[in-house]
Amino acid sequence: MSLTLAIALGHLRRRKRQTIVSLLGVALGVGFFIAIAALMRGFQTYFVQQVIDVAPHVVMKDEFRSPDLQPAELAFAGGAVAVRGVRPREAVRGIREAGAKIEAIEAIRGVAVAPVLRGPVLFRYGARDVAVSLAGIDPVRERRVTNIEKDMTAGRLEDLRATANGVIVGIGVAQRLGASVGDTVIAVAPSGVTTSFRIVGLIETGVTALDEREAYVLLRLAQVILDRPNVINQIRIRLDDVRQAEPLARRLEAVFGYRTESWEESNRNVLALFVIQNAIMFSVVGAILLVAAFGIYTIISQVVHEKARDIAILKSLGFRAGDIQAIFLLEGAIVGLAGAVVGWAVGYGLIEVLAQIRFQSAGGPLRGREGFILAREAWTYLAGGGFALAAAMVAAFVPARKASRLNPVEIVRGAA
Amino acid sequence: MTALIAAENVSRILPGPQPVALVREVSLAVRPGEFVAVTGPSGSGKSSLLYLLGLLDRPTEGRILLEGKDTARMSDDALAAARLARLGFVFQFHFLLPEFTTLDNVLIPMRRLGRLSEREQQTRAKALLEALGLADAAGKYPEQLSGGMRQRVAIARALANDPAVILADEPTGNLDTKNASAVFDIFAALVGSGGRSVVVVTHDQELAARATRQVRLVDGRITYDSAAAVA
Ligand SMILES: Nc1ncnc2c1ncn2[C@@H]1O[C@H](COP(=O)(O)OP(=O)(O)O)[C@@H](O)[C@H]1O
Ligand SMILES: [Mg+2]
Numbered sequence: 001m002s003l004t005l006a007i008a009l010g011h012l013r014r015r016k017r018q019t020i021v022s023l024l025g026v027a028l029g030v031g032f033f034i035a036i037a038a039l040m041r042g043f044q045t046y047f048v049q050q051v052i053d054v055a056p057h058v059v060m061k062d063e064f065r066s067p068d069l070q071p072a073e074l075a076f077a078g079g080a081v082a083v084r085g086v087r088p089r090e091a092v093r094g095i096r097e098a099g100a101k102i103e104a105i106e107a108i109r110g111v112a113v114a115p116v117l118r119g120p121v122l123f124r125y126g127a128r129d130v131a132v133s134l135a136g137i138d139p140v141r142e143r144r145v146t147n148i149e150k151d152m153t154a155g156r157l158e159d160l161r162a163t164a165n166g167v168i169v170g171i172g173v174a175q176r177l178g179a180s181v182g183d184t185v186i187a188v189a190p191s192g193v194t195t196s197f198r199i200v201g202l203i204e205t206g207v208t209a210l211d212e213r214e215a216y217v218l219l220r221l222a223q224v225i226l227d228r229p230n231v232i233n234q235i236r237i238r239l240d241d242v243r244q245a246e247p248l249a250r251r252l253e254a255v256f257g258y259r260t261e262s263w264e265e266s267n268r269n270v271l272a273l274f275v276i277q278n279a280i281m282f283s284v285v286g287a288i289l290l291v292a293a294f295g296i297y298t299i300i301s302q303v304v305h306e307k308a309r310d311i312a313i314l315k316s317l318g319f320r321a322g323d324i325q326a327i328f329l330l331e332g333a334i335v336g337l338a339g340a341v342v343g344w345a346v347g348y349g350l351i352e353v354l355a356q357i358r359f360q361s362a363g364g365p366l367r368g369r370e371g372f373i374l375a376r377e378a379w380t381y382l383a384g385g386g387f388a389l390a391a392a393m394v395a396a397f398v399p400a401r402k403a404s405r406l407n408p409v410e411i412v413r414g415a416a
Numbered sequence: 417m418t419a420l421i422a423a424e425n426v427s428r429i430l431p432g433p434q435p436v437a438l439v440r441e442v443s444l445a446v447r448p449g450e451f452v453a454v455t456g457p458s459g460s461g462k463s464s465l466l467y468l469l470g471l472l473d474r475p476t477e478g479r480i481l482l483e484g485k486d487t488a489r490m491s492d493d494a495l496a497a498a499r500l501a502r503l504g505f506v507f508q509f510h511f512l513l514p515e516f517t518t519l520d521n522v523l524i525p526m527r528r529l530g531r532l533s534e535r536e537q538q539t540r541a542k543a544l545l546e547a548l549g550l551a552d553a554a555g556k557y558p559e560q561l562s563g564g565m566r567q568r569v570a571i572a573r574a575l576a577n578d579p580a581v582i583l584a585d586e587p588t589g590n591l592d593t594k595n596a597s598a599v600f601d602i603f604a605a606l607v608g609s610g611g612r613s614v615v616v617v618t619h620d621q622e623l624a625a626r627a628t629r630q631v632r633l634v635d636g637r638i639t640y641d642s643a644a645a646v647a
Contacts, residue, residue: 003527010515313511316472317525317573318500320493409473412507412585413463 004323007314008330011303018299023339025292026392030343030384033285035350037384040281042375044274051263053147054205056114056236057245059266060101060252062093063259094231095258102235105252110240114141115232117222123169123197123215124186125177132173132215134187136222136232145238148203148216154181155201160218168201172212191227289387293395296335300328300399304406312408325404332396333389340385347384351376418484419445420580420613421469421503426478427636428464438464440636441478446581448611451603453618453627461636462617463585469615470503470583471495483580500529504574506584511570512558518545518569519554525576544572548602564595571602582606584616588623600626 012019072081095101098115106113114137121134139157143149149157153171160166167185169177179185184198197217205211223229239245245262253260264271304311311324354372422445430436439461446452446469454462467473468480471487480487482498490498499505512521522541526532532540545554548568558566567587574582582603588596600623603614607628618624632640 003524006520007513007515010513014515309511310513313507313513314524315496316470316499316505316507317528318496318498318503319528320496322493323496323528409467412467412472412511 004326004330007327008334011307011327012331012334015299015303018295018302019335022292022295022299022335023342025295026289026336026339026388027342027346029285029288029292029391030340030388031346031350032288033281033384033387034344034347034380035354036281036284037380038347038351038374038376039354039372040274040277041377041380042373044277045375046373047270048267050206051267052242054151054207054210055263055266056145057239057242057263058237058249058252058260060095060235060237060256060258060260062095062233064257065253065259094228094233095235098232098235101256105235105237108248110244111248112141112144112238114138114145114236115219116142116234116236117219117226117228117232118234119222119226119228120190121215121225122188123173123177124188125179125183128177130173130176131213132169133213134215134217134222134226135234136219136226137216138219142216142236145236148205151203151205153202153204157201159200160216163198163200165195165197165221166200166217167197168203168216169199170211170214171202171204172208173215174199174202176212187225189225189227193225193227195221195225285384285387289391292339292388293391296332296392296395297399299335300331300396301402303331304328304399304403307403308406308411311403311406312411315406315408316412321404324406325400328400328403329393329396332392332400336389336392337385339392340388343384343388344381347381419447419481420483421446421615422481423465423469423475424479424481426468426475426480428461428468428473429476437636439468439475442633442636442638443478444469444631444638444641446613446615448580448613449607449628450613451607451626451628452613452615452631453624453629454615454631454633455618455621455624456633460633462633464636465633466583466585466615466617469581470505471499472505500525501531501577502580504577504579504582506567506570506574506582506587508586508589512566512573514558517555517557518550518561521558521569522572522576525573529577531577541572541576544575545569548572564591564598567591567595567599568602571599575606580612582612582614582616584614586617586619588618588620596620596623603627 094117102113102115105111117136119134121132123130123132137160139160143157148168152168155168157168160168167187174180177185179199181199181202184196187195187197189195203211203214203216217225219232223231237248239248242263246264249260249262249265252258314324351374355374358371360370423442426439426442427437428439430438442465444452444465454465456462464473468475471480471482474488482502487495487498512518513524516524519541522544523537526537526541542551542554545551548571550565550568550572553561553565553569558569561569567590571582571584571587574584584603588599591599603616604626606612607614614627616627624630630640630642631638
């Protein structure tokens with residue numbers, strides 16, 4: 001064992017109780033950090049994964065960020081003309097020259113594209129009406145863009161082709177209609193067109209808002225019922241590298257002008273919430289570690305004060321200022337490290353306890369799950385340990401430097 | 417022969433609105449094999465002189481030479497290294513580290529210096545303890561020892577790295593006559609056995625007479641030096 005370590009341990013052993021209290025302070029900070037991080041990161045990653053899995057990464061819509069300029073504004077450009085109360089012309093406008101755009105986007109590497117025509121339709125089954133968002137899809141392409149097949153609880157995507165007028169509905173839609181696979185529902189479009197669809201599959205994404213609203217038919221069929229032949233109003237895109245979604249969306253919007261949203265933009269409010277959650281988590285842990293660091297500062301200051309004689313004798317024996325500083329920094333590091341290790345155990349234990357807790361979530365993106373989603377990530381252990389060690393070293397630094405500067409002559413004189 | 421440690425016209429003045437002169441214009445060269453006893457009234461600057469000779473303090477005037485080398489230009493770390501390898505301190509109070517056993521206290525300077533292997537360190541530390549009659553105390557903690565034993569442990573620790581000079585500040589101040597006499601026997605044996613020197617501050621004239629050289633300090637100045645008187 002190194003001499004510095006032996007001296008440092010000797011000091012700490014003399015104040016066991018104080019050392020243990022500070023050590024536990026550090027351990028609590030680290031343990032809570034690991035547990036809270038597992039809880040929050042677990043939910044956040046699960047949520048993001050759900051979103052990324054279910055929805056396309058990028059969607060181009062037949063909308064513009066700013067409304068079209070009105071003729072009056074064009075005619076008097078720069079003049080004091082304001083046109084108020086402008087309403088969108090039509091619900092389903094369509095993306096112009098969609099075929100060419102799809103081809104252009106598809107040429108980008110690591111990108112899959114699917115055209116969609118989406119529009120509001122009323123489903124009627126018996127006496128029940130349910131408003132759905134009908135999506136006309138190309139099954140072959142759609143499969144490459146969204147993961148709807150994974151979420152199908154009944155039927156297959158191919159059944160859309162195999163069955164005439166087949167429709168796949170969200171499980172919530174089916175429940176509200178009281179219909180199930182094999183039943184025929186009547187679809188009423190805003191234009192008044194009425195068609196009968198046969199339910200060939202069910203989808204459960206876990207996101208209630210989707211499950212209670214979505215319905216999928218073949219693109220061609222949607223174009224007929226919505227009365228928009230050859231028109232599509234969404235281009236859905238999936239990327240191999242999901243992190244490229246936002247830059248790609250910005251680029252496509254700049255080139256084509258249509259509003260193009262990445263999954264990050266569509267979920268911006270939730271993601272912002274995560275940032276706040278994380279900030280709160282780090283603040284709480286920071287506060288705990290601050291208290292622990294203060295404890296360490298107190299102990300080491302006391303040791304330096306009480307051990308002034310020993311410091312003087314070590315210096316007279318030939319220890320350099322740096323050697324003395326190292327002793328007390330090491331004491332901080334020992335408390336910090338030991339606290340981190342105990343904290344790892346505390347954090348691990350807390351996670352296991354949380355993992356045992358069972359409950360039913362009523363709905364939302366957690367529907368169907370019976371407990372907490374916990375992310376067991378190695379980095380939280382490293383980060384927690386790193387914070388603890390850093391806090392301990394900072395706390396030890398001031399008293400350690402004071403110790404290194406003690407003048408042995410003054411102390412020896414004072415003692416004699 | 418070069419002095420092991422020498423003060424040349426050294427003064428140590430504490431700065432302040434009313435400067436205090438601890439040591440004034442002292443010249444003292446300690447040659448190998450010398451056993452120097454420094455006496456003088458309380459407050460005459462004996463301890464201050466010892467801190468200067470021991471490189472724990474720096475003079476405000478004059479210079480301290482360690483084996484012919486001017487220490488004024490050495491860094492604090494270099495002075496610490498010189499203390500570690502060439503000097504040994506014994507204070508009036510034993511100043512042992514309470515967390516360490518007798519043996520470990522003696523090992524501390526050796527471990528810091530790291531010149532010997534761990535085995536050699538153990539062997540040497542045990543030999544030192546035995547030479548000082550402390551063989552049975554090796555595993556004991558300072559609080560389990562008598563005052564005389566503690567002081568002998570401190571001497572053993574001062575000898576750990578085989579220093580050229582031992583500096584002792586009233587090492588017998590807290591000891592009874594028998595133990596005090598034993599400590600002086602040890603010092604006498606140290607100088608007798610080779611090129612080592614001892615500088616010891618004492619109040620006891622009888623013990624001082626057993627040294628090979630007597631120096632008297634009054635008011636920070638040397639008023640008597642037996643070496644100078646003979647010359
Ligand atoms: N920090 C200080 N401030 C003022 N006076 C001091 C200080 N340190 C020592 N002295 C004085 O310097 C003189 C020399 O002290 P010291 O070297 O300890 O003498 P001795 O060891 O011979 O008793 C004493 O009068 C002491 O009171
Ligand atoms: Mg004194």
